[in-house]
Amino acid sequence: MTSAAGWIEKTLDYRFRDNERLSQALTHRSAGGRHNERLEFLGDAVLGMIIAETLFLRVPDAEEGYLTRLRANLVRRETLAEIGAEIGLGDWLRLGAGELKSGGFRRASILANGVEAVLGAIYLDSGLGAVRSVIERLYADRLQSLPADTELKDSKTRLQEILQSRGLDLPEYATESVSGEAHKRHFEVACRVAALGFRTTAGGRSRRQAEQRAAKAMIERIQNG
Amino acid sequence: MTSAAGWIEKTLDYRFRDNERLSQALTHRSAGGRHNERLEFLGDAVLGMIIAETLFLRVPDAEEGYLTRLRANLVRRETLAEIGAEIGLGDWLRLGAGELKSGGFRRASILANGVEAVLGAIYLDSGLGAVRSVIERLYADRLQSLPADTELKDSKTRLQEILQSRGLDLPEYATESVSGEAHKRHFEVACRVAALGFRTTAGGRSRRQAEQRAAKAMIERIQNG
Numbered sequence: 001m002t003s004a005a006g007w008i009e010k011t012l013d014y015r016f017r018d019n020e021r022l023s024q025a026l027t028h029r030s031a032g033g034r035h036n037e038r039l040e041f042l043g044d045a046v047l048g049m050i051i052a053e054t055l056f057l058r059v060p061d062a063e064e065g066y067l068t069r070l071r072a073n074l075v076r077r078e079t080l081a082e083i084g085a086e087i088g089l090g091d092w093l094r095l096g097a098g099e100l101k102s103g104g105f106r107r108a109s110i111l112a113n114g115v116e117a118v119l120g121a122i123y124l125d126s127g128l129g130a131v132r133s134v135i136e137r138l139y140a141d142r143l144q145s146l147p148a149d150t151e152l153k154d155s156k157t158r159l160q161e162i163l164q165s166r167g168l169d170l171p172e173y174a175t176e177s178v179s180g181e182a183h184k185r186h187f188e189v190a191c192r193v194a195a196l197g198f199r200t201t202a203g204g205r206s207r208r209q210a211e212q213r214a215a216k217a218m219i220e221r222i223q224n225g
Numbered sequence: 226m227t228s229a230a231g232w233i234e235k236t237l238d239y240r241f242r243d244n245e246r247l248s249q250a251l252t253h254r255s256a257g258g259r260h261n262e263r264l265e266f267l268g269d270a271v272l273g274m275i276i277a278e279t280l281f282l283r284v285p286d287a288e289e290g291y292l293t294r295l296r297a298n299l300v301r302r303e304t305l306a307e308i309g310a311e312i313g314l315g316d317w318l319r320l321g322a323g324e325l326k327s328g329g330f331r332r333a334s335i336l337a338n339g340v341e342a343v344l345g346a347i348y349l350d351s352g353l354g355a356v357r358s359v360i361e362r363l364y365a366d367r368l369q370s371l372p373a374d375t376e377l378k379d380s381k382t383r384l385q386e387i388l389q390s391r392g393l394d395l396p397e398y399a400t401e402s403v404s405g406e407a408h409k410r411h412f413e414v415a416c417r418v419a420a421l422g423f424r425t426t427a428g429g430r431s432r433r434q435a436e437q438r439a440a441k442a443m444i445e446r447i448q449n450g
Contacts, residue, residue, distance in 0.1 A: 037280060037289035045277030045296075052270030053348075056263060064262035108402075121276075128353055 004092045008118070012134045017125050017180045025121035028110060030096030036117035043120030048075055049133045050128075054143065068153040073143060077112045077157045083138050083203030089118075155215035159191075162222060168195045171218065173211050176201065198222065233343070236312045237359045242350050250346035253335060255321030261342035268345025273300055275353075275360045277369065295379040299367060302337045308363050309336030314343075318403065355365060377379045380440035384416075393420045396437050396443065401426065416443045 004022055009015050016022045021039075029035040051074050053066050062070070073079065083088070087216075090107075095112050099106070123131040134141070148157065159171055176188040190201045191214035198221050202213030229247055241247045246264075254260040263264070265306040276299050280292050287295070295347035298304065309315070315332070318339050324331070340363075348356040375383065384396055405416050415426045424440035429435030 038287075038292065041289045041292045042277055042281045049270040049274035054268055056267045062263075064266045067263065067266045105370040 001056070007088070007092055008224070010124075012118075012137060014122055014126075014134050016121070017086070019067060021119070021121040021125050024091050024149050025117040026094055026114065027141060028093055028095045028099060030099040031094040032096065036044050036114065037047065039120035040113045041115040043118065044075075045117035046123045046131055047119050047126075047135060050132050051075055051139070054136070054139075055146075058143065066149045066152075067150065068148060069212060073147065073152055074139065077109060079142070080115045081114035083113045086113075087138070095162070125143035136164060152176060155212045159215040159222075162219065163193065168193065171215070173214065175210075189214050191215055193222075196222065232313070232317055236304050237343075237347075237362060239347055241346070250316050250342040251339065252320055253318055253320045253324060253339070255324040256319040257321065258290040263343040264345035264349075265338045266342065266345070267348065268341035269300075270281070271348045271356055272341060272344050273352075274358060275357050275369050276300055276364070279361070279364075280371075283368065283370070285353075291374045291377075294374065296369060298372065298377055301366065302334060304367070305337035305340045306333035309340045312340075312363070325416065327345060380437045380444060384440040384444050384447075387444065388418065388424050393418065396440065398439065400432060400435075414439050416440055418443060418447075421447065 001124070004026055005016055023037050024034050025039050025144065026033045027033060029037055031098060036126050049069065051071050052067070053118075055070050055074075059067065059070070089111055095110070097127050099110065119131055119135065122134055153161075163170060172192045172194070174190045174192070178187055180186045181208070186203055186205065187210040188201060188203045189207060189209045189210035190199060191211070192199045199217060200214050200217035200221055202210050204210030204212060204213055204219055227351055229251055230241055230244050233247060239255070245261070246380050249259050250264050250268075251256060252263050253258045254262055273296070276296050277292070280287070280295050280299075281438070284292065285392055305327050318335065320335070324335065324352060344360065347359055348413045378386075388395065397419070399415050401415050403412055405411045410430065411428055411431070412432045412435040413426060413428045414432065414435035415424060417424045423443060425446055427435050427438035427442055429438055
């Protein structure tokens with residue numbers, strides 16, 4: 001394909017009225033000039049709304065908590081970066097010299113923001129109906145196979161529910177140690193379920209992360225008897 | 226006024242096609258039956274989108290960070306609870322016996338959720354244009370006088386920017402003491418700016434809250450010379 005407009009038409013089945021909008025959506029801040037951050041802000045809100053509406057209509061028996069977790073799962077950065085990679089967005093983004101070389105996390109974040117910016121540009125260009133069609137196309141597979149609620153809950157919440165269902169007290173978490181300098185701390189946390197006499201430990205880059213991992217280990221411990 | 230529909234028509238200039246939707250939006254979970262939580266989920270997303278769009282169009286020179294802070298300020302629970310109180314939503318909500326008696330935080334939270342549920346119901350009833358008109362009406366004063374960016378930034382961020390603008394090192398925070406039981410801890414935190422020889426302390430219910438307060442005291446200390 002020779003143009004960004006042609007690529008969008010082929011992958012998203014959408015034709016921009018004003019190609020300047022597409023051009024801006026594909027321009028990362030590092031490239032200078034009119035960049036895509038404001039469009040990203042708009043696209044983030046539009047995507048959140050359309051996914052909420054779609055879930056509301058498609059899963060009529062879901063309670064609000066499940067809807068909220070489903071939405072968070074569908075609009076989180078990792079999912080957006082995956083979508084960006086699937087449509088080959090990286091080939092069409094205009095980046096500054098420094099960003100071109102960056103990989104890993106930075107790259108995923110730029111892809112995710114780029115997807116939102118393109119959606120924001122389509123909304124500005126043609127309104128809600130057009131962007132809804134594009135989002136339904138981008139999310140078709142993911143909306144076909146929505147994860148069950150248990151898959152979406154974090155480990156601490158799941159552990160709490162497992163214990164409550166057995167009439168047991170809540171687990172206790174204790175920080176065992178904190179090491180490393182301010183910008184790369186390491187936390188070691190223990191999770192204890194007194195009634196079962198079980199104790200697990202785990203480490204992480206934040207107390208929260210370590211607690212989640214210790215809770216996950218505890219769930220496995222309980223499920224293995 | 227004798228009916229909820231009449232109240233909505235008078236306060237929001239909107240007439241429901243299907244009054245069942247309004248009725249559901251006004252029913253708190255505690256009242257039993259079809260309650261408003263799913264509508265609240267939808268309304269939250271719709272409100273977030275319309276406020277984003279409105280800010281995007283009204284503040285064309287604002288960068289993404291400022292737009293994000295403005296939006297967070299306009300859709301946070303406190304603002305929504307204020308709007309709920311302004312339109313007299315409390316008189317029309319159907320609550321269970323237990324909730325009727327609750328005051329303070331619980332009541333504010335119920336009002337905020339109720340506002341979102343009504344907006345979700347209007348969106349379902351008539352689509353984006355109708356709910357946009359209602360939101361612009363509810364937010365008219367707030368959109369007329371948007372806070373400056375400095376008012377929106379938290380104290381730690383503002384302190385950091387003040388010090389950076391003077392070429393000074395970042396402040397240091399240290400926890401001085403933690404007291405109280407798990408569910409009502411009290412943190413005492415000190416903030417120190419070595420280059421100025423200033424030190425402030427403050428307390429709070431979380432480390433973050435105490436740090437914010439100590440940073441605020443430090444900003445005042447610096448601004449008073």
